[in-house]
Amino acid sequence: MIDTNRFTNILQVLFNKYQDQEIWKEVNETLEEIGGNIDKMDFYDPFKHIIIGILAQNTSDRNCVLAYSGLKKAIGDINPENLANANEDFVKEAIRSGGLYNVKAKRIIEVSNYILKTYNGDISSILKESTEEALKQLLKIKGIGIKTAEVFLVYIGKRKLFPIDTNIKRVLWRIGITNQKNKYIIIQEKVKKNLEEDKFQLAHELLIRLGRDYCKAPQPKCSDCPINELCEKNIEPPRKKRKNSK
Numbered sequence: 001m002i003d004t005n006r007f008t009n010i011l012q013v014l015f016n017k018y019q020d021q022e023i024w025k026e027v028n029e030t031l032e033e034i035g036g037n038i039d040k041m042d043f044y045d046p047f048k049h050i051i052i053g054i055l056a057q058n059t060s061d062r063n064c065v066l067a068y069s070g071l072k073k074a075i076g077d078i079n080p081e082n083l084a085n086a087n088e089d090f091v092k093e094a095i096r097s098g099g100l101y102n103v104k105a106k107r108i109i110e111v112s113n114y115i116l117k118t119y120n121g122d123i124s125s126i127l128k129e130s131t132e133e134a135l136k137q138l139l140k141i142k143g144i145g146i147k148t149a150e151v152f153l154v155y156i157g158k159r160k161l162f163p164i165d166t167n168i169k170r171v172l173w174r175i176g177i178t179n180q181k182n183k184y185i186i187i188q189e190k191v192k193k194n195l196e197e198d199k200f201q202l203a204h205e206l207l208i209r210l211g212r213d214y215c216k217a218p219q220p221k222c223s224d225c226p227i228n229e230l231c232e233k234n235i236e237p238p239r240k241k242r243k244n245s246k
Contacts, residue, residue, distance in 0.1 A: 004194045007177055010227050011199070014206040017226045023205045026061035026212075037072050038065070046124040046156050047115065048078050053148040054107050059099045067098025071108075080121040083112035107143035114141050127157045134159075146184055154204070160197040162188055162204055167211025174215055176232030 022028055031038055042048045051071070056064040068078075074094035075082050083091070091105040098104065115123050126134045131153060138149035150163035164187055172178040178187045195203055214225040218236060222228055 003176075006230055007194055010175060010230050011195075011203055011206060013227050013230065014210055015202070018206060018209055021209075023209055024061065027065055030062045030065040034066065034069055038069055042068075042072075042078070044156065046127070046152075047080060047121075049152055049156050050111065050115070050123060050144070050148075051078055051083070051108060053151060054104055054111065054143060055095060055098050057100070057104070057145075057148065063098045067095040067101075067104075070094045070097055080112045080116040083108055084116050086112075111141055111143050124156075127153075131157075131159045131161070154201055160200055162191055162195070162200040164188060165208060166217075167215075168204065168207045170217055171207050171211045171215045174220070174231065174234045175227065176234060180234070 027043075031040070043052060052064065052068055055067045055071075059067075071091065071094045072078055074090065075086060086109060088105050088109055091108060092101045095101045095104055095108075115121060119125050126137050129137065134153060134157065135149055138144050138152065139146065147163050147165055150161045153159040154161050154163060164184055169178075169187060172187060172191070173180045173182075178190055182190070191203070192200075210225075210227070214221045220235060222231070222233060222235075225231065
């Protein structure tokens with residue numbers, strides 16, 4: 001059972017900690033570092049956001065931005081037509097810096113083809129639907145999972161959802177809000193029952209920031225953590241080193 005007051009206190013402490021800081025600092029730092037070809041508005045363009053969402057899967061924000069920059073340099077305008085007709089090996093090389101480039105290149109081309117054929121290239125038409133229907137349609141797209149779909153609906157569609165990434169899942173377990181074995185939908189339900197809808201996006205961002213700065217895997221910085229006194233400290237035991245086989 002969630003201690004609602006403790007969860008509220010945790011979020012308040014995090015808000016006080018991060019209110020004057022950039023939540024997506026890795027993105028901005030990487031954009032400043034590479035200089036050049038990415039407009040920040042790309043992150044708010046419906047189709048470009050979908051592509052960025054695919055590139056963001058199982059990697060860091062930095063690697064995602066580098067991969068997107070490489071793709072944009074190679075392809076030019078990031079639109080369904082250009083990507084649907086792109087050579088897969090060409091896309092692989094363009095996004096190599098983002099990791100899992102073999103899988104992601106195929107996904108990008110398949111998703112672009114699907115959006116071109118199903119929505120005439122305009123994925124924003126999904127946003128005319130209810131949240132439930134929009135989510136249902138997004139999840140029909142091969143390569144788009146629940147987290148990527150919900151992030152799209154939150155940041156492009158301004159919907160009241162609580163996407164859960166690996167940082168959030170880890171943090172919620174460690175502070176004692178959820179069970180380590182809880183699946184995505186169960187974690188979401190537990191949080192939603194104890195958090196007002198208008199705080200979903202902020203809580204999502206604050207918990208990601210906590211996971212990246214302090215509640216790291218596998219070695220959290222508990223002594224420096226701003227919520228140290230409010231945390232149940234469910235920390236994984238260190239893995240034993242394997243002995244060399246003889």
